Every structure is written in structure tokens, then in C-alpha cells.
Amino acid sequence: MLIAAINGSPNRDGNTAMLLRETLSAAQKLGAEPHLINVAEALNDLAQPFCDSCTYPCNAACAEGNKLGEALAILRRADGLIIGSPVYYGTISGQLAAFWDKTNTLWQSKALLNVVGGAVTVAQARFGGQETTLKAIHDLMLVQGMIIVGDGHRDFDCGHHGVCAQQPSGEDVNAIERAHIMARRIVEVAGATQSLRYRS
Amino acid sequence: MLIAAINGSPNRDGNTAMLLRETLSAAQKLGAEPHLINVAEALNDLAQPFCDSCTYPCNAACAEGNKLGEALAILRRADGLIIGSPVYYGTISGQLAAFWDKTNTLWQSKALLNVVGGAVTVAQARFGGQETTLKAIHDLMLVQGMIIVGDGHRDFDCGHHGVCAQQPSGEDVNAIERAHIMARRIVEVAGATQSLRYRS
Amino acid sequence: MLIAAINGSPNRDGNTAMLLRETLSAAQKLGAEPHLINVAEALNDLAQPFCDSCTYPCNAACAEGNKLGEALAILRRADGLIIGSPVYYGTISGQLAAFWDKTNTLWQSKALLNVVGGAVTVAQARFGGQETTLKAIHDLMLVQGMIIVGDGHRDFDCGHHGVCAQQPSGEDVNAIERAHIMARRIVEVAGATQSLRYRS
Amino acid sequence: MLIAAINGSPNRDGNTAMLLRETLSAAQKLGAEPHLINVAEALNDLAQPFCDSCTYPCNAACAEGNKLGEALAILRRADGLIIGSPVYYGTISGQLAAFWDKTNTLWQSKALLNVVGGAVTVAQARFGGQETTLKAIHDLMLVQGMIIVGDGHRDFDCGHHGVCAQQPSGEDVNAIERAHIMARRIVEVAGATQSLRYRS
Numbered sequence: 001m002l003i004a005a006i007n008g009s010p011n012r013d014g015n016t017a018m019l020l021r022e023t024l025s026a027a028q029k030l031g032a033e034p035h036l037i038n039v040a041e042a043l044n045d046l047a048q049p050f051c052d053s054c055t056y057p058c059n060a061a062c063a064e065g066n067k068l069g070e071a072l073a074i075l076r077r078a079d080g081l082i083i084g085s086p087v088y089y090g091t092i093s094g095q096l097a098a099f100w101d102k103t104n105t106l107w108q109s110k111a112l113l114n115v116v117g118g119a120v121t122v123a124q125a126r127f128g129g130q131e132t133t134l135k136a137i138h139d140l141m142l143v144q145g146m147i148i149v150g151d152g153h154r155d156f157d158c159g160h161h162g163v164c165a166q167q168p169s170g171e172d173v174n175a176i177e178r179a180h181i182m183a184r185r186i187v188e189v190a191g192a193t194q195s196l197r198y199r200s
Numbered sequence: 201m202l203i204a205a206i207n208g209s210p211n212r213d214g215n216t217a218m219l220l221r222e223t224l225s226a227a228q229k230l231g232a233e234p235h236l237i238n239v240a241e242a243l244n245d246l247a248q249p250f251c252d253s254c255t256y257p258c259n260a261a262c263a264e265g266n267k268l269g270e271a272l273a274i275l276r277r278a279d280g281l282i283i284g285s286p287v288y289y290g291t292i293s294g295q296l297a298a299f300w301d302k303t304n305t306l307w308q309s310k311a312l313l314n315v316v317g318g319a320v321t322v323a324q325a326r327f328g329g330q331e332t333t334l335k336a337i338h339d340l341m342l343v344q345g346m347i348i349v350g351d352g353h354r355d356f357d358c359g360h361h362g363v364c365a366q367q368p369s370g371e372d373v374n375a376i377e378r379a380h381i382m383a384r385r386i387v388e389v390a391g392a393t394q395s396l397r398y399r400s
Numbered sequence: 401m402l403i404a405a406i407n408g409s410p411n412r413d414g415n416t417a418m419l420l421r422e423t424l425s426a427a428q429k430l431g432a433e434p435h436l437i438n439v440a441e442a443l444n445d446l447a448q449p450f451c452d453s454c455t456y457p458c459n460a461a462c463a464e465g466n467k468l469g470e471a472l473a474i475l476r477r478a479d480g481l482i483i484g485s486p487v488y489y490g491t492i493s494g495q496l497a498a499f500w501d502k503t504n505t506l507w508q509s510k511a512l513l514n515v516v517g518g519a520v521t522v523a524q525a526r527f528g529g530q531e532t533t534l535k536a537i538h539d540l541m542l543v544q545g546m547i548i549v550g551d552g553h554r555d556f557d558c559g560h561h562g563v564c565a566q567q568p569s570g571e572d573v574n575a576i577e578r579a580h581i582m583a584r585r586i587v588e589v590a591g592a593t594q595s596l597r598y599r600s
Numbered sequence: 601m602l603i604a605a606i607n608g609s610p611n612r613d614g615n616t617a618m619l620l621r622e623t624l625s626a627a628q629k630l631g632a633e634p635h636l637i638n639v640a641e642a643l644n645d646l647a648q649p650f651c652d653s654c655t656y657p658c659n660a661a662c663a664e665g666n667k668l669g670e671a672l673a674i675l676r677r678a679d680g681l682i683i684g685s686p687v688y689y690g691t692i693s694g695q696l697a698a699f700w701d702k703t704n705t706l707w708q709s710k711a712l713l714n715v716v717g718g719a720v721t722v723a724q725a726r727f728g729g730q731e732t733t734l735k736a737i738h739d740l741m742l743v744q745g746m747i748i749v750g751d752g753h754r755d756f757d758c759g760h761h762g763v764c765a766q767q768p769s770g771e772d773v774n775a776i777e778r779a780h781i782m783a784r785r786i787v788e789v790a791g792a793t794q795s796l797r798y799r800s
Contacts, residue, residue: 010652040650049649050640050695051688052610088651090561090739091691094701095650098694107689113358114389126574127564131531132739135335138348139690139732145358147389148338148348154398158313158345161490164527174526189314189347192393198354210452240450249449250440250494252410288451290539290761291491294501295450298494307489326774327764331731332539339490339532361690364727374726510758514789535735538748545758547789548738548748554798558713558745589714589747592793598754 001190003032003183004078008085008096010040015122015169016084019179023082023120023163026183032190035074039099042071051101058104068102075103076111079197080190081146082182083137084120090129091136100140113145114196116189118182119162122169130164137162149189151182159185201390203232203383204278208285208296210240215322215369216284219379223282223320223363226383232390235274239299242271251301258304268302275303276311279397280390281346282382283337284320290329291336300340313345314396316389318382319362322369330364337362349389351382359385401590403432403583404478408485408496410440415522415569416484419579423482423520423563426583432590435474439499442471451501460505468502475503476511479597480590481546482582483537484520490529491536500540513545514596516589518582519562522569530564537562549589551582559585601790603632603783604678608685608696610640615722615769616684619779623682623720623763626783632790635674639699642671651701660705668702675703676711679797680790681746682782683737684720690729691736700740713745714796716789718782719762722769730764737762749789751782759785 005024009016017038024034043049045066054061063069075081085092106112119137121130138148138161152159163182165175205224209216217238224234243249245266254261263269275281285292306312319337321330338348338361352359363382365375405424409416417438424434443449445466454461463469475481485492506512519537521530538548538561552559563582565575605624609616617638624634643649645666654661663669675681685692706712719737721730738748738761752759763782765775 010650040652043650050610050643050693050698052640088697088701089703089707089743091736092697093650094694094698097688097692097697098650101688101694103689107358110352110354110358113352113354125560126526127530127560129531129560129739129743130527131529132535132561132736135532135535136691136732136736136739138338139361139729139736142348142350142361143358143689143729145350145352148342150342150345152310152313152345154310154313154396158307158310158343160525160527160529161339161342161532188396189393192396193389196354196388196392210450240452243450250410250443250498251488252440288497288501289503289507289543291536292497293450294494294498297488297492297497298450301488301494303489325760326726327730327760329539329543329731329760330727331729332536332735332761335732335735336491336532336536336539339529339536343489343529360725360727360729361732507758510752510754513752513754513758538738539761542748542750542761543758545750545752548742550742550745552710552713552745554710554713554796558707558710558743561739561742588796589793592796593789596754596788596792 001032001079002035002077003027003080004035004037004074005082007036007038008093010095012038015167016086019120019163019165019169019175020082020084022176023179023183026180027187030187032187037071037074039095042068042099050098057108060105075106078115079194080116080186082118082120085133087121087123087129087133090132092133107144110145110198113198114193115146116149116186117141117146118149118186122165122167124167126166131161134162149185151178153181153185156181201232201279202235202277203227203280204235204237204274205282207236207238208293210295212238215367216286219320219363219365219369219375220282220284222376223379223383226380227387230387232387237271237274239295242268242299250298257308260305275306278315279394280316280386282318282320285333287321287323287329287333290332292333307344310345310398313398314393315346316349316386317341317346318349318386322365322367324367326366331361334362349385351378353381353385356381401432401479402477403427403480404435404437404474405482407436407438408493410495412438415567416486419520419565419569419575420482420484422576423579423583426580427587430587432587437471437474439495442468443499450498457508458504475506478515479594480516480586482518482520485533487521487523487529487533490532492533507544510545510598513598514593515546516549516586517541517546518549518586522565522567524567526566531561534562549585551578553581553585556581601632601679602635602677603627603680604635604637604674605682607636607638608693610695612638615767616686619720619765619769619775620682620684622776623779623783626780627787630787632787637671637674639695642668642699650698657708658704675706678715679794680716680786682718682720685733687721687723687729687733690732692733707744710745710798713798714793715746716749716786717741717746718749718786722765722767724767726766731761734762749785751778753781753785756781
């Protein structure tokens, strides 16, 4: 079982990355193969980092032979997907939005249908847009046909929308615990729904 | 497999109920046992239709020997749950909110954890708050630890947030089709995740 | 200038009420006339606390000669309106939703058009649905044609979506400060827009 | 009075641009100076189109002597601001998110505090994420301290969250009418609140 995480931060070792690594590490302990995608790297070698709908339908030409293509190939195999974003103006980062816009080819082939998704956010302020950002990540996922779970688990509690942290996330003990709980939840639901993924 | 639907409209034969019956009927054809709960009836014989947190923890005294208790008993057995609401001021109806506030005893026992949920809305206007209402229904579900799916399916497309209709919903051919698709999705995901429900 | 607050909690002296009183008290110091509406009381003497669209258009018969009618009369005069709700399952309380559904007569007469609104929420958990509840309150307001402001002010910072607190709100120093800031913002914007309110 | 519009689409003559031009043209007839910003052009000549928080506080070095700088200068003078985005995966486009992330210098100086904002969206599907995208645009605005209005007006009705269209927007008569109504609303509220803008 492959559990991928997408780091929507420009910083590959920042607050968002730290929480995603915690989540992936918990998933790995439960037997999952973990993979972390940094959107900043996936977009870095592109002439045009934004989707401008160059062809219809999308032929994914911009993702050929580069890191974006590698990232999309990982997503095609993912059973679970954790998307993390720093909160930028109450919603996801431009980098994450731009990266997700590049997943058109996955949408066309329903490659993410029934992939199990959970969301992670970090902000500077205590109530700094974490929950509105989680909801935006859920929007990204729902339009791809993903299955959404929060951070609840039978051994803990029902949870809420996902994992919210306040910077610095390394000191946010509650957020780290919720990240571990969400990892367990995602692994379980992804395991149960394996036969439902639509893989061509 | 029990698929329940909650009609958040005061009208038991109105636009919301019609769409929920379509959804349940599609689920039944796929082998599910359907059950429709009208929140107006479940709340009708209560002295206090709103939760006022009379005890902590909740002892569900207000649901003893009445229709609310019957509704909660159905929810304890549900594998899938479709919540429908007319759009009232951009969000769910007061009746639906009041009913859901009465599910505290389910939350305490994690009875809805991993129950698979989908949302249905109807409004008078073309863009009349349908999607914001779907998102509020998702909030209700996420805090109960439910699994959220939209209206996508491998035989159709990835879908969006759920089923949106414009009144009169009986003439909204697109909404009826999406309701059928969502029924298939919910039945499949609920079937696959049966072992994950936490039933005491 | 009348600044009204709506307490969506069943508890008239709880966490939500406390924050609303702080907000109103700050508004009063700036010259506003404050008024606090408890939705539990406004709904208490009604045979039917939920709107069931008994007539179309609404003739407000359910609000004649009772506390609901008094509350609606206050809202008709309000220049600013702060809506507060405890977080119940990621969104507003059933009481608040039911109360707002009873404002149909205000909507018909555009009585709240350009009234300046701000939102206040309290939850038990640190990230317990406060922001999703603020957004639901904004939905209530937007459909009534209100003007939405957050908790920013030129003497402080730009703010965020509104006032979020964690229980007990009396000890949440940050929330109390944001409540004071939002009061200043609302008084200023309500003062500037006085001529735009549509009063018959 | 300057009313600016931000086109979050990569297409400068597409569905989003068309609706924004309608809105600006209606605002101009009411005496406003209109200005349309295309985010694709503003980002086009940048080595790094995404904010990577290169300095703290932001010194806006990336906006010196280029089109991004011109766009930010317009925003510093704006009294009203209409943000339009095509719906990409249930939320705003990557281009718009990336552009807004570049407004950090405006946030620091509270340049958008009390600027009056309204939102416009276009999607391919009938319920294709228009309203969730409007809400994400409101999030962008609220964190900048803006004043949010929907598409209501005393000569029409209270409106909803903003302007939603289905492609092709040139044939969406309802959306064009709502765009005109929102223009009137924004001009009026922006006119009344002129003294509240914080301009250094």
C-alpha cells in the first residue's frame, strides 16, 4: 500500500514538511510504503508552472520526462494521499494550487477516484485559517473523486476535519498526535477500499 | 447493508425528500436496505427539540421511547448515510441542525465512525447556496468521524461535492442522475469498509 | 447606532454569551447602543420553533406579540450585527439555525441589506470547528445581503475571519482582545454605511 | 473612486475576463475608474512566480520595476476589488493563488484594509464548485482585512455569495445581470467607506 504526501510549502524542511513526515512515518510503521512529494521541486523545472489548458483533453505534455511526471506517476499508484499546505491568506499556497491544476490527466483517467485523502495545515496564528485551508484541500480532493477522512480513529476519538498546527509545528504536541492518528485512519480506510481504486 | 437518509426539510414530500427517495431507491436496487428519517417527525414529540447539553456526558434521556430514539437506533446500524437539506440562508435547515445536535450519544460511542456519507441539497435559485450547504453537511459528518464521498463513480466521472438541485427537483434531470450515481458510490464504499465501523 | 448581538447558545451565561458581552461592551464605549438577543429565549414561547414556510410570502404570523417579534424588531433597526455560536458538529447550533430561519420577513423587506456583520465562535477543542462555523455564519449573513467584516482594524492588524475562542472563553485572552478589535471595526464600518441601510 | 478587478484565469479573453469586464463597465457607468489586472501577465516576467518568503518582513523585491509592481500599485489605490477565478478543482486557480501570495507587502501595510470586495467565478459544470470558489476568494479577502459584499442591492434583492456563471459566460444571462448588480453594490459601499481605507 502506497501512502503519498504532498508538501505544498516552498520550504522542504519547514513546518508543513515536518508534520507530513510524522504522518508518513506513522503510516510506514503500519506497513505502508511512504512517499513525499515536494510541489516546489515538481514545478521547478517547468517552463510554465501553471496549467493554461494548452490542449483539450490534456495530453500531459508538460509532465514528460521531468519531476512533475514522476510526481504524477506516484499519485497514480497511491492508495492514500495526505495533502499539506501552509495557510496563505486563509487558503492553500499558490504552489499547491498550481501543482494540483497540473493533475488534469489524473482526473481524466479517474486515477484518484477512491484514493483516501486527509489534510494537514500549519499557520502562524492560533486561528489563522487552518480550518478554511483544510476545507479547500477537501475541495481539491472531492473534485478528483477521492474519499475524505478526518483525524478520528476507533482507539482515540471521532476527530475533526484534519490536522491543524500552529508554528512551530515541531513543538505542537497536539498536532503531532493528530497526525499520527490520521495516519492510522488513512491506512485502515485505504486498506479496506483497495479494490475500488480505478487503475487502468 | 443499511443505507439511511436524513430528510432535513420540514416537508416530508418536498424537493429534498424526492431526491433522497431517488437515492435510496437506487441503493436498494443494489441490495441495500433503505431507511428514510424525517427530522421533523423525529423532533416532533419532544418537549425540547434543541440540545441544551442537559447532562455531561449525554445520557440520551430525551431520546427514550420516542421517534428520536428510533432514528438514533437506525443511525447506529447505518453503513451509509445520505443527509439532505433544503438550503436555508446558505446553510442547512434549523431542523437538520437541531436533529444532528441530538446525536451526541452517537458521537460519544463513535457509532458513526467510518459510516460513509454523502450530501444532497436543493435551493430555489440556480446558485442559491447549494454548495455551501453541502460543505456544512460535510462538517456535520467529519466531526462524527464519517467517511465523505462525493457524487463520482468509475462508470461515470469523478463528480463534485455531492448532489445539488434547483427546485422543483422532480424536473431537475441532472440532479436525479447525480443522486443515482452517488447511491452507487456510497453502496460500494460502504460495502468495502464494513469491518471498520465501530459497533459496540 | 444600534449594534445587536445574537447569542446562538442555549446558555445565556456561557462562553458564547461572555464573548458577545465583551464585544457589545466595547461597542458601547464607542457610542453604540448595544442589544443582546438570546435565541433560546426568542424561540422559547413558540408552538413551532422551526420555520415550516407556513405561508408564501412569509407573513411573520409566528412572530406576533412575542419575544421572537421583539428580536426581529431589534434586527430591523440594527446597524451592526454580531452573531455568536458555540460550535456544534463543525457548524452553528440548531437554535441559531432555527432562529435565523425565522428571519424570512426581514429578507423579504431587505431589512438587513448593508447591515455590518461579524462572527464569534467558541469550541471545546483547540481546532474544534471554530473557523468552519464562522464561515457558516458568514453564509447566513451574505444571503441577507449583509456586509461582512473580520476582526482587523487599522490600529492593530488586518485580522482573520472573526473571533474564535476555546473554552473557557473567559480565560482566552486572545479571543477577548480580538472581540474588542472586531467591535471597533464594526462600529466604524456601520457608521460609514448608515445611509445605505434599506429601511422602509 | 478606483474599482479594480483581478482576472485569475490564464486566458485574458475567456469566461472570467468577460464577466469581470461586464462588472467593471457597470462600475464605470456609475462614475468609477476601472482597472483590470490579469494575473497571468503580472506573474509572467518573474523569475520566481511563487512567494517563497525570501525575506521577513517582505521587502517586495520581486515586484520592483515590473508588471507585478504595477499591479500592486493599482491595488494600493483601489477602493473596491472584484476578484474573479475560473473554478479549478473546487477552488481558485493556481495563478490567482500565486498572485495573491505576492501581496504580502500590502498586508504588512494594511493597504487593503476596508477595501470593498466581491467575487466572481465560472465553471464548466452547472454545480461545478462555483460557490466553494467564491468562499475561497472571500478567505483571501478577509485575511487582508477587506470588507465583503455579495451580489445584492436595494433595487433588486439581497443576493447570494457573489457572481456564479456556467460556461460560456457570455450566454449566461443571469450571471451577467448579477455582475451588474454586484458592481452597483460595490460602488455604493466603496463610496461610503472611503474615509476608512488606510493609506500611508
